[in-house]
Amino acid sequence: MPFPSREATLPAMNEFELIEHYFRGWRGSHPDLILGQGDDCLIWHPRRATVMSIDTAVEGRHFPAQSSGAQAAQRAFLPALSDLAAMGAEPAFFTLALTLPGPMDDAWLDAFARRLSELSEHYGLVLAGGDTTSGPCRVISLQMHGLVDAPLRRDGVQPDDDLWVSGFPGRAAAALPSVLNPAQASAPVDWVAAYWSPEPRIELGQRLVGLASAAIDVSDGLAADCGHLARASGLNLLIETSMLPQAPSFQGYPEDQVGSWILSGGDDYELAFTAAPGQRDAITALAAMLNLPLTRIGRAQAGDGQVLIGHNGEAHTLSKTGFQHF
The missing domain is CATH 3.30.1330.10 (PurM-like, N-terminal domain)
Structure with missing residues (x-):
């Protein structure tokens, strides 16, 4: 915008x-x-x-x-x-x-x-x-x-891999009205900080080498960037809305609005990554060590490189997936 x-x-x-x-x-x-x-x-x-x-x-x-x-x-x-x-x-x-x-x-x-x-x-x-x-x-x-000795890439997703995301995506997008018109709109402190001072997950990325099969930073929207992983790997990624991490400051906001912020909002700069199910305990331990939420939000499955959104037992694609530079 x-x-x-x-x-x-x-x-x-x-x-x-x-x-x-x-x-x-x-x-x-x-x-x-x-x-x-x-x-x-x-x-x-x-x-x-x-x-x-x-x-x-x-x-x-x-x-x-x-x-x-x-x-x-x-x-x-x-x-x-x-x-x-x-x-x-x-x-x-x-x-x-x-x-x-x-x-x-x-x-x-x-x-x-x-x-x-x-x-x-x-x-x-x-x-x-x-x-x-x-x-x-x-x-x-x-x-x-x-x-880096063994760089994480987008094309490494394997069938049945888990899909994970760090932190609480969506807050930077939620802050945008306040950023554009601070006199007319207010936002929680953590939303504004997420927009102006995103934290690159440098240590997380380094520690995912050997654990994750593929990774990407979430810059243009969670669904859009997971789409890059899916297309590069030739597999579908299913994101379950019930598993998405929600920042405590999202409490009280409409479910549809929160879902749009998380899935389609950009500027989060969290990491989305995939890993084999056998790595779940190691990733949980890593989250505790870094004091950083790492949330399993879906899985990889056979397909043609799409992102599917699972909601109430049904899967569909999103018409609007993220920020467009042109």
Whole structure:
């Protein structure tokens, strides 16, 4: 859903001054990074298999125009990092391509750079390079790089596997009216936090290597992203509505609305994964160790790569499965 437009305000700084002022001197290093910022290319010599993913966040499309610099940094960085979690990877480094409207908003950019630096340090990534330019609106592209010996993939689902999901999906979608119009709509604190500060399940992804047969992060909606697992593996995935985890803050809301938030809402960045039934005890123990709900919500079965929704003993497809980027 596009967000309202914003008027830009600001002073002038050229590209090289901007990079030097906001994005140099950050703490953090990585032994595989031979040459980082400051040359035509970075040089990376990995010890292990490297996985890479790139995400783009566009103002008015992926974050509201009224977002603070810190909020925009979170909305760009954390979803991008979630792709590494889905592969079971250890975060290593990232690159940043940043488009800014003129004149430049120094306060916004300072808050953006500070929050991005904090997040990169917290999750153990090095900013290894990138690009800056001007344009009609703010666009943030982040390429994430991680290391993993046996990456989790989408095409590994096996017949009769269990289907699981972490956390409480649906809260970010439920928060959207409040995000768009905070003066006109309110939302529980955990909904707003789920939208602005999603938590990439990095440790969960790493610990699922050897337990899970396939995994994906839930970015565009639980049903839609499970559909990617189903199509990649050539099997159907049946999601039972009676097994879906419901956040305590959903109590009192209409069942149909809650079901729509959980199944079709995006921006959760939880992990959906499959595993053999023999792994149930190990996954239950993992949930306790991480203090993170891991809920079995369905199973894989023979089929042609569809997601089916089981409700009151019947199975059907959803007409609306999740967020569309185009």
